[in-house]
Amino acid sequence: MSKERTRISASVDLAAQGKQRGFLTVPHSRNDSAWGAIRIPITVIANGEGPTVLFTAGSHGDEYEGPIALMKLADELEPSAVSGRIIILPTMNHPAVRSATRLSPVDGRNMNRAFPGRYDGTVTEMICHYVYYHLVSRADVVVDLHSGGKTLDFVPSVVMHRLEDRELMDRTLSAIKAFGAPVALVLVELDNEGMLDTVVENAGKIFISTELGGAGTATARTVGVADRGMRNLLRHFDVLAGDPEPPAEGSRLMHTPDGGCFVPSADAGIYEALADLGANVRKGDPIGRVHFFEDQGRPPALYAAPMDGMVYSRHVPGLIGRGDCLAVLATDYTG
Numbered sequence: 419m420s421k422e423r424t425r426i427s428a429s430v431d432l433a434a435q436g437k438q439r440g441f442l443t444v445p446h447s448r449n450d451s452a453w454g455a456i457r458i459p460i461t462v463i464a465n466g467e468g469p470t471v472l473f474t475a476g477s478h479g480d481e482y483e484g485p486i487a488l489m490k491l492a493d494e495l496e497p498s499a500v501s502g503r504i505i506i507l508p509t510m511n512h513p514a515v516r517s518a519t520r521l522s523p524v525d526g527r528n529m530n531r532a533f534p535g536r537y538d539g540t541v542t543e544m545i546c547h548y549v550y551y552h553l554v555s556r557a558d559v560v561v562d563l564h565s566g567g568k569t570l571d572f573v574p575s576v577v578m579h580r581l582e583d584r585e586l587m588d589r590t591l592s593a594i595k596a597f598g599a600p601v602a603l604v605l606v607e608l609d610n611e612g613m614l615d616t617v618v619e620n621a622g623k624i625f626i627s628t629e630l631g632g633a634g635t636a637t638a639r640t641v642g643v644a645d646r647g648m649r650n651l652l653r654h655f656d657v658l659a660g661d662p663e664p665p666a667e668g669s670r671l672m673h674t675p676d677g678g679c680f681v682p683s684a685d686a687g688i689y690e691a692l693a694d695l696g697a698n699v700r701k702g703d704p705i706g707r708v709h710f711f712e713d714q715g716r717p718p719a720l721y722a723a724p725m726d727g728m729v730y731s732r733h734v735p736g737l738i739g740r741g742d743c744l745a746v747l748a749t750d751y752t753g
């Protein structure tokens with residue numbers, strides 16, 4: 419057990435066998451609740467020997483495939499089917515999920531920029547600190563489920579970072595192949611400071627993320643990708659019996675080789691996509707334009723594909739601002 423100090427208490431025994439459902443209690447004294455607390459649901463399912471897999475979702479509160487799939491997984495899995503230990507937090511940033519916002523309404527923090535957190539910090543920092551020092555510390559594999567939220571949408575994908583450690587890279591690569599999403603992506607992060615991804619990778623553990631969809635909702639297809647992917651990962655790591663089931667539609671291994679894949683908007687106006695998610699484009703093909711609805715007769719600003727590839731992500735709201743991510747392109751990964 420971690421001796422790291424924390425202000426968060428767990429109603430479950432993280433080391434016990436069997437299935438336990440309970441809460442992490444985060445003290446949160448406030449104007450409308452003097453001795454109040456935030457209760458974050460947690461499920462632990464353990465049986466015999468085997469790896470420990472930590473599943474988290476709801477780091478950003480407007481992403482829904484992860485919480486839906488993890489609530490179902492926590493309901494359905496029984497210890498008799500498991501070899502090892504599964505820890506499930508469907509709504510890790512519980513206040514943000516309750517308010518349907520990306521950032522925490524309590525302290526305004528982006529949870530996935532606040533790791534490894536502080537035991538005596540803000541609510542977000544306290545949760546990050548507990549997750550890192552008390553849950554990640556027990557885990558062999560960490561799976562943090564994300565989607566695009568209200569402002570981005572993605573081709574349903576499982577994601578890993580390009581890693582310096584070749585052995586860790588290879589083990590993670592074989593896991594994202596086993597997940598069985600339409601796209602398995604090796605991502606170059608533009609800004610990885612404070613991410614759960616970074617602290618887990620730096621600890622030498624396998625870290626897997628997703629971008630399952632987005633637009634502030636979830637679809638039957640994107641939740642289905644999450645459901646299958648998590649069970650496939652558990653089979654891949656021999657926590658569940660059987661072999662991973664590959665998707666009928668196939669899985670395309672891709673990457674974002676550098677920052678040039680990310681297309682930011684230099685304009686503010688109404689966004690018109692000219693290539694939909696999943697479209698294959700050539701360098702120079704038009705992918706979108708921004709209309710200046712307040713300037714009659716002004717030609718729209720045209721955005722072209724910076725490389726050959728697939729439209730992997732797009733801006734969702736009808737209005738776009740300067741600096742918003744307009745689109746992300748991915749190309750096939752050959753190693």
Ligand code: ZN
Binds near residue numbers: 477478481564565
């Ligand atoms: Zn997210």
